[in-house]
Amino acid sequence: MIEVEGIHQEFITPRGRVHALSSVDLSIRENEFVTLVGRSGCGKSTLLRIIAGLQKPTSGRVSIAGDQVLAPRRDVSMMFQRPALLPWRTVMQNVMLAAEVMHLDKKLAKTRAEELLALTGLEGFETKLPHELSGGMQQRVSLCRSLLQEPSILLMDEPFSALDALTREELAVELQRIVMNHSTTIVFVTHSIEEAVLLADRVVVMSARPGRVRETVLVDIPRPRSLGNSEYMEKITEVSGQLHDLLHYRNEGDE
Amino acid sequence: MTTPTIATSIPRRDNDRAANRERLRSMLRSILLPLLGVLIIFGVWWLSIIGFQIEKFLLPSPADVWNAFMMNPQFIMLQTWVTLAETLQGFILAIVLAVPLATVIASSKIIEQMIYPLLLAINAAPKVAIAPLLVVWMGFGQEPKVVMVVLLCFFPIILATTTGLRSTPSEFIELAKSLGSNSVQTFLKFRAPFALEQVFVGLKTAISLAVIGAVIAEFVGANQGLGYLIVQSGASANTSLAFVAIVLLAFISMALFYLLVLIEKLLIPWAESQRAK
Numbered sequence: 001m002i003e004v005e006g007i008h009q010e011f012i013t014p015r016g017r018v019h020a021l022s023s024v025d026l027s028i029r030e031n032e033f034v035t036l037v038g039r040s041g042c043g044k045s046t047l048l049r050i051i052a053g054l055q056k057p058t059s060g061r062v063s064i065a066g067d068q069v070l071a072p073r074r075d076v077s078m079m080f081q082r083p084a085l086l087p088w089r090t091v092m093q094n095v096m097l098a099a100e101v102m103h104l105d106k107k108l109a110k111t112r113a114e115e116l117l118a119l120t121g122l123e124g125f126e127t128k129l130p131h132e133l134s135g136g137m138q139q140r141v142s143l144c145r146s147l148l149q150e151p152s153i154l155l156m157d158e159p160f161s162a163l164d165a166l167t168r169e170e171l172a173v174e175l176q177r178i179v180m181n182h183s184t185t186i187v188f189v190t191h192s193i194e195e196a197v198l199l200a201d202r203v204v205v206m207s208a209r210p211g212r213v214r215e216t217v218l219v220d221i222p223r224p225r226s227l228g229n230s231e232y233m234e235k236i237t238e239v240s241g242q243l244h245d246l247l248h249y250r251n252e253g254d255e
Numbered sequence: 256m257t258t259p260t261i262a263t264s265i266p267r268r269d270n271d272r273a274a275n276r277e278r279l280r281s282m283l284r285s286i287l288l289p290l291l292g293v294l295i296i297f298g299v300w301w302l303s304i305i306g307f308q309i310e311k312f313l314l315p316s317p318a319d320v321w322n323a324f325m326m327n328p329q330f331i332m333l334q335t336w337v338t339l340a341e342t343l344q345g346f347i348l349a350i351v352l353a354v355p356l357a358t359v360i361a362s363s364k365i366i367e368q369m370i371y372p373l374l375l376a377i378n379a380a381p382k383v384a385i386a387p388l389l390v391v392w393m394g395f396g397q398e399p400k401v402v403m404v405v406l407l408c409f410f411p412i413i414l415a416t417t418t419g420l421r422s423t424p425s426e427f428i429e430l431a432k433s434l435g436s437n438s439v440q441t442f443l444k445f446r447a448p449f450a451l452e453q454v455f456v457g458l459k460t461a462i463s464l465a466v467i468g469a470v471i472a473e474f475v476g477a478n479q480g481l482g483y484l485i486v487q488s489g490a491s492a493n494t495s496l497a498f499v500a501i502v503l504l505a506f507i508s509m510a511l512f513y514l515l516v517l518i519e520k521l522l523i524p525w526a527e528s529q530r531a532k
Binding site: 071074102 | 427
């Protein structure tokens with residue numbers, strides 16, 4: 001589905017060249033849930049932006065379903081760290097944004113928006129403005145918005161990192177539930193081991209300076225997963241430990 | 256949003272009632288305190304005239320000013336209307352000219368570099384110095400006044416609008432791009448609504464300047480308006496009448512300012528709630 005081949009990314013800043021990504025190869029299957037995990041500065045967000053077509057790599061290519069990505073695609077949708085809700089639009093109007101920009105069928109989009117809002121527990125909040133909602137609810141609206149166009153690929157850039165730990169876990173569980181019923185390929189950037197284990201079919205661990213893929217870890221735990229007590233506790237702990245060791249392989253504390 | 260500081264165990268209705276009381280109190284305070292301030296100033300003004308025995312042609316008492324107005328209220332209100340009309344025409348014309356130009360400047364670095372220094376130069380020139388020229392070019396009618404108002408208002412509006420259009424948070428631009436939004440859509444759905452708050456900052460600066468512009472132009476060459484009234488009353492040492500004109504100018508200025516604040520509240524209700532956070 002997504003093929004990342006030999007991606008190099010350099011940024012020229014006033015302080016010199018920054019080598020953000022170095023020969024990154026990655027292949028993501030259809031309907032796979034992949035999380036990119038790494039410390040700050042490992043280029044995981046940059047990689048996501050390249051896949052989204054928001055950033056042109058210095059060299060290498062990304063293709064989706066065989067077509068090289070040169071600009072943002074309609075079947076790929078992006079969700080950001082901040083909810084990025086337009087403050088003058090109601091919840092419903094924010095969710096409908098993609099329909100307006102892409103000129104989708106209004107009626108169908110409206111029905112779908114209502115479904116998504118119901119699915120995320122936002123029924124009854126359609127006419128509220130973003131500032132009237134809590135951070136978790138805002139991010140739920142943002143999720144609804146990115147799902148409206150029924151993307152085949154959803155790219156998520158640390159979407160829950162600005163939320164408190166409890167809300168974050170709650171939303172991660174909710175995300176599993178929502179995407180289990182859809183055929184969506186998801187690339188999810190995070191620096192949280194818990195999130196990675198909770199969500200991913202496969203965790204791609206990245207290292208920094210220059211950013212590259214260090215290791216890929218398969219998470220073979222049945223869904224729906226939770227961090228609470230379950231028969232898979234042992235397995236979850238094991239994978240978490242493995243990721244922990246991979247991410248802390250050098251004691252440099254360069255966060 | 257007002258965050259109630261009362262413990263959550265208190266029933267909601269009591270909570271609301273307390274919040275209402277607090278709101279009423281702060282509203283009363285915001286009306287009564289300025290009134291008290293004005294009253295004190297009037298008192299000091301009156302007392303110092305009596306106490307220091309200041310002549311009426313130097314500093315009239317509040318009663319003298321009131322009497323001067325009541326001598327010919329219709330004539331004075333007509334002059335007020337003339338100045339108000341010039342101010343509004345110039346202000347609206349300035350918006351009509353400045354906003355599109357700001358849009359062009361904000362959308363192109365090249366045009367910005369080409370036009371901006373020129374705009375700065377125009378703004379740096381003392382407008383009062385141009386006033387006599389405007390009379391030479393356009394005579395004693397309304398036109399030079401309106402032009403003067405435009406000259407004064409233009410710059411703050413263009414500056415604020417450009418800043419506003421430039422300050423769209425990057426995540427919204429990324430969002431627009433990722434949705435494949437074209438430049439017209441990005442402008443209408445993202446940039447322009449975001450700029451509104453800044454635009455109003457510019458408008459509020461400009462409206463006070465607008466009144467000043469109209470009066471300056473009237474000083475130089477006019478046969479009606481509050482500025483004309485001030486010049487005339489100066490010539491005949493009718494200080495009370497000059498004070499009437501000044502008070503009316505202040506009223507116009509304040510009324511227009513608060514009108515803008517009201518329009519802003521109606522047009523961008525989300526702005527205030529965001530500031531509160």
